[in-house]
Every structure is written in C-alpha cells, then in structure tokens.
Amino acid sequence: MIRRSNEKATIRKPAPFNGTGEITVRSLLNGPEEMSRKGRVFGHTTVYPGSEIGYHVHTGDSETYYILSGCGRYNDNGTITTVSPGDVAYCAPGEGHGLACVGDEPIEMIALILYQ
DSSP: OOOOGGGSOEEEEEOTTTOBSEEEEEEEEOHHHHTTTSEEEEEEEEEOTTOEEEEEEOSSEEEEEEEEESEEEEEETTEEEEEOTTOEEEEOTTOEEEEEEESSSOEEEEEEEEEO
C-alpha cells in the first residue's frame, strides 16, 4: 500500500485531554484495520505554539512520540523535561504523559499508539 500525501486524512481540532489550544493530526495509517489490529494511531501531529496535549494515562496501549521539529515541555509521569528534534518519548501501558509546545515554532512529531 502507498498513501500519497494528498490522500492523508487531516483534521485540526482542540487539543485533547483537557489540553489548551489546537493540534493538527494527519493519519499516516487509518486505524486498527490498516495496522494489522496491533495499534490505533500512526500519525503526523502538529502542536501549535501555546497549545498543549493534556496529561493522560494509557491503559491497554502505549504511545511513542518522535519529535521532528520544535521544542516542547514533556510531562513523563509527573517529571517535566524538554524535548527537541530527534528525541523519542515513550509512554508505556499504565503510565501517563502530556506535551506542551514552547517557543514560537510548532512541534511536529510522529505519534504511534500500539496495543498492549
């Protein structure tokens, strides 16, 4: 399967999990059917300056962020750290995380959610 750039589903929406501002999500694969039922999200996400994906806990799945550009404040189970291009943040099942965009440049990242 090849998904061309113009074929990706793209949605701009309020930041999830009681976050602030907005994010854009581009589906690279469209849900469990295209992920061999091993996961539910493989997407290119933009978190805009001043926006934040709220802290949330993963139950039954894990989430990995690969930061492409921008700078963020990452909440790793209550420990706050900075993430920047090339960093990978992993949230295991039963753990929690959140991400705020800091600075003037949006965070561009690949997000992958896999089932436990």
